[in-house]
Amino acid sequence: MKRVLAVLAALAVAGCSSSGSTGKSGSASAPPLVIHAIDAGTFQEDFNPYHLEGVNFGTSGMIYETLMYFNKLKPGEITPWLALKYEWSDKGKSVTFTLRQGVKWTDGQPFTADDVAFTFQMMKDHAQLNKNALEIKDAQALAPDKVRIDFKSTSYAKLYNIAGSSPIVPKHLWEKQQDPVTFTNTKPVGTGPYKLSRFSAQLYEMEKNPSYWQPGKPEVPLLRFPAYTANALQTALQQGEVDWAGAFVPDIEKIFVQGKPEQNKYFFPPEGVVNLLPNLTNPILSKPEVRQAISLAIDRDKIVKVAERGYAKVAHPTTVPMPGGEAYVPPEYKDAAFKVDLEKAKELLKGVDPAKLKFTLLVPSPFTDWVNAAQLIREDLAKAGITVETRGVAFQDWVSKVGKGDYDLSIRGTDSGPTPYFQMRTMLFGGLAKPVGEAATGNYERWKDAETDRLIDEYAATDDLAEQQKATQGLGKIMVEKLPTVPLFYSPGWAQFRTDKYVGWPSEQDPYAMPSPYDSPDAAVVLLHLKPATK
Numbered sequence: 180m181k182r183v184l185a186v187l188a189a190l191a192v193a194g195c196s197s198s199g200s201t202g203k204s205g206s207a208s209a210p211p212l213v214i215h216a217i218d219a220g221t222f223q224e225d226f227n228p229y230h231l232e233g234v235n236f237g238t239s240g241m242i243y244e245t246l247m248y249f250n251k252l253k254p255g256e257i258t259p260w261l262a263l264k265y266e267w268s269d270k271g272k273s274v275t276f277t278l279r280q281g282v283k284w285t286d287g288q289p290f291t292a293d294d295v296a297f298t299f300q301m302m303k304d305h306a307q308l309n310k311n312a313l314e315i316k317d318a319q320a321l322a323p324d325k326v327r328i329d330f331k332s333t334s335y336a337k338l339y340n341i342a343g344s345s346p347i348v349p350k351h352l353w354e355k356q357q358d359p360v361t362f363t364n365t366k367p368v369g370t371g372p373y374k375l376s377r378f379s380a381q382l383y384e385m386e387k388n389p390s391y392w393q394p395g396k397p398e399v400p401l402l403r404f405p406a407y408t409a410n411a412l413q414t415a416l417q418q419g420e421v422d423w424a425g426a427f428v429p430d431i432e433k434i435f436v437q438g439k440p441e442q443n444k445y446f447f448p449p450e451g452v453v454n455l456l457p458n459l460t461n462p463i464l465s466k467p468e469v470r471q472a473i474s475l476a477i478d479r480d481k482i483v484k485v486a487e488r489g490y491a492k493v494a495h496p497t498t499v500p501m502p503g504g505e506a507y508v509p510p511e512y513k514d515a516a517f518k519v520d521l522e523k524a525k526e527l528l529k530g531v532d533p534a535k536l537k538f539t540l541l542v543p544s545p546f547t548d549w550v551n552a553a554q555l556i557r558e559d560l561a562k563a564g565i566t567v568e569t570r571g572v573a574f575q576d577w578v579s580k581v582g583k584g585d586y587d588l589s590i591r592g593t594d595s596g597p598t599p600y601f602q603m604r605t606m607l608f609g610g611l612a613k614p615v616g617e618a619a620t621g622n623y624e625r626w627k628d629a630e631t632d633r634l635i636d637e638y639a640a641t642d643d644l645a646e647q648q649k650a651t652q653g654l655g656k657i658m659v660e661k662l663p664t665v666p667l668f669y670s671p672g673w674a675q676f677r678t679d680k681y682v683g684w685p686s687e688q689d690p691y692a693m694p695s696p697y698d699s700p701d702a703a704v705v706l707l708h709l710k711p712a713t714k
Contacts, residue, residue, distance in 0.1 A: 240701070291323045373386065397706050
């Protein structure tokens with residue numbers, strides 16, 4: 180889950196007010212949009228779209244674009260973006276994209292197939308940048324508007340990872356970088372609807388790209404990203420200082436809606452699953468019976484009601500979104516549900532030394548709902564004889580520690596994808612598991628299982644829907660029976676927004692994109708839909 184809360188002091192109202200003042204690109208009829216998307220203590224001057232830690236939100240989507248856009252709220256809905264079409268060959272081991280012509284980088288240079296080939300070759304040459312663990316064999320520009328990417332294995336199912344979540348960077352600038360892994364890209368040049376216009380540790384701004392390839396868009400001329408503490412953000416929402424936020428707000432009706440239901444809106448669609456992650460390199464947590472006991476001791480209904488204020492729903496044991504994902508659930512577990520059974524939990528732990536049933540539960544302290552969930556989990560596990568110390572840390576510290584396997588237990592979300600497979604692949608694929616000390620981009624618990632990887636490969640090796648559903652059912656069975664992670668609840672995509680400046684936001688009736696400002700590239704898609712509100 181990409182949802183984050185801010186941890187820096189609020190800026191003075193003059194610096195981040197959403198009143199009628201505008202930036203140099205704006206006008207009275209099209210004011211700036213003030214956005215809260217990230218919690219980072221202070222903003223780091225990092226706009227490398229392939230960085231996981233420290234990169235500023237908006238880098239992917241608003242500045243750097245992908246080849247295609249996949250709407251996770253409407254599985255199967257794919258929109259051409261930098262690429263107009265694609266064609267598979269060599270039994271799914273090669274894909275050729277036909278690119279949109281006339282697109283330019285914000286420095287005026289033309290966007291071509293060389294840029295796409297360079298980007299994928301860069302991922303091939305630098306494993307740290309290959310966040311989707313794509314098995315790239317080669318990437319070649321066939322013509323200015325055609326590029327072919329070859330893979331070591333059949334990759335039909337990886338189209339989303341290839342075309343939907345791999346931002347394209349300009350070859351003419353990035354080829355000059357000796358190490359793209361450490362490159363912070365302080366002067367980003369992209370093809371997207373916005374370009375960076377101002378940066379400081381407390382506020383950065385993006386202005387409209389006047390030569391953007393979608394004529395007349397975006398209609399929002401200036402974006403402002405100030406930093407707030409969690410408490411200051413709630414005050415800012417109450418006072419109308421923030422126009423678009425992605426935050427957990429304990430009492431949304433009281434704090435934000437405040438009798439203005441026609442102006443102050445929120446939309447929390449599910450966007451993945453939140454798990455209790457056991458570090459499987461810990462010899463005690465690697466025992467299936469210990470993980471099963473932990474799961475049996477946790478009262479998820481209470482977590483959803485108390486910590487999540489009823490905004491979320493308890494996850495299905497397979498983690499497949501339900502209702503709606505029935506075709507991906509193994510028939511024998513269609514009606515499965517979590518239940519509390521302390522006696523069975525204690526029975527499972529009889530063969531384990533009680534002195535070793537002591538763990539630290541790491542959570543990002545600004546995520547107040549997760550902090551509360553951690554306290555409830557601590558209380559539940561104590562009833563089963565498991566001692567847990569909860570520890571809240573700064574957001575970036577949490578990202579780093581979980582990524583590098585420096586934890587016992589943690590709470591973390593996994594994003595959804597076009598089908599449940601993508602969520603499970605991120606959670607379970609052995610190719611994403613890294614040695615402790617090396618930052619992972621998924622599979623943070625470090626699950627390694629031959630049957631799991633076989634099913635993941637089987638899904639990717641076919642474009643037959645029934646076969647893909649069968650493979651996902653197998654992964655769901657592993658989730659239930661082997662419990663590599665401990666699912667808790669479905670992750671809401673937090674989004675609060677105002678309609679007094681702009682209209683056209685996503686809604687349950689029109690779910691054209693994930694509504695959260697931290698979702699990428701969805702946030703850019705949202706901005707391209709917005710139009711000034713009529714007064």
